[in-house]
Amino acid sequence: MxxxxxxxxxxxxxxxxxxxxxxxxxxxxxxxxxxxxxxxxxxxxxxxxxxxxxxxxxxxxxxxxxxxxxxxxxxxxxxxxxxxxxxxxxxxxxxxxxxxxxxxxxxxxxxxxxxxxxxxxxxxxxPGSPRVLIHCHTPNLIALSYAIKLDSNILSKLLWVMQTECLVVFPEGVSFLPWHVPGTNQIGEESAKLLKKRPVLLWEYHGLLVIGSSLDETFGRIHVAEKTVDIFFKARLCSAKLNYLSDEQLEKLRSQFDCRIDPEIMKTKLPF
Ligand SMILES: [Zn+2]
Structure with missing residues (x-):
């Protein structure tokens, strides 16, 4: 079975x-x-x-x-x-x-x-130790790495403010790795270290690496991040100036769901 x-x-x-x-x-x-x-x-x-x-x-x-x-x-x-x-x-x-x-x-x-x-x-x-690693090419997240100069804090804060569930799904944020040639030991070792800290990693101009304890959890993390950037792009098509969750609203979410967040992400100011 x-x-x-x-x-x-x-x-x-x-x-x-x-x-x-x-x-x-x-x-x-x-x-x-x-x-x-x-x-x-x-x-x-x-x-x-x-x-x-x-x-x-x-x-x-x-x-x-x-x-x-x-x-x-x-x-x-x-x-x-x-x-x-x-x-x-x-x-x-x-x-x-x-x-x-x-x-x-x-x-x-x-x-x-x-x-x-x-x-x-x-x-x-x-229990719940990661067992799954998925690498895939999510178009919205890849496009985001062309559109905005990203780092891990900017990417994490963008996800948090553009979709209410993101702070709860990614309380420790997500990671970003500047472009590397794929398939090398260097990108493998750097990615492994970053994934130990946070379960989602965006490779600039390439795609995602995501870990999870099950295929469902891993797929779900990819889906939430990718859909959130889709929402961001749709909102930007409607208006150059966006409304989004304030730091005060993020703090209410953190408190309600008792999330252990990375405080550096909360302090990050978005460039839009
Ligand atoms: Zn690839």
């Missing part, structure tokens, strides 16, 4: 990401830490160990589902085993091997080191 339930969830999430327009062509990738008991429900066919650029000891021995390099996320719904598969991390956390799926000799996403660095940073023994 673990396998069946997981495949149902991954098929729904990848289909939803596609229908939202966030994973064009082979854009976007996903990794999910799955219960090791899934091994009892698959017929593992272990591949060769592949060394990781950096050891990931906190996820040693863990099992992940990862989408495949060059694969289109819209096709995962048709075949999760042809467009991704399960991998196992070595006992010392220094390598991985494929166990199931990746049919036709395909491999995990080229962003796998970034994914595994992040899982290694954010995984804890606590």
């Amino acid at each position: 673990i396998l069946e339930n997981f495949l149902t969830e991954i098929k729904k999430t990848t289909a939803d990401l596609w229908h939202k327009g966030w994973t064009e062509a082979n854009g976007g990738n996903i990794s999910v830490r799955v219960d090791k008991a899934v091994l009892e429900e698959i017929d593992p066919a272990a591949g060769q160990w592949v060394e990781l650029p950096k050891k990931c000891p906190k996820i040693a021995g863990e099992i992940f589902y990862a989408t495949g390099t060059g694969k289109h996320l819209r096709n995962v719904e048709l075949s999760p085993s042809a467009n991704g598969g399960f991998i196992e991390i070595s006992p010392d956390g220094g390598a991985y091997r494929t166990l199931w799926g990746f049919q036709g000799g395909s491999k995990p996403t080229s962003e796998l080191p970034s994914h595994l660095f992040t899982h290694n940073e954010v995984t804890t023994d606590q």
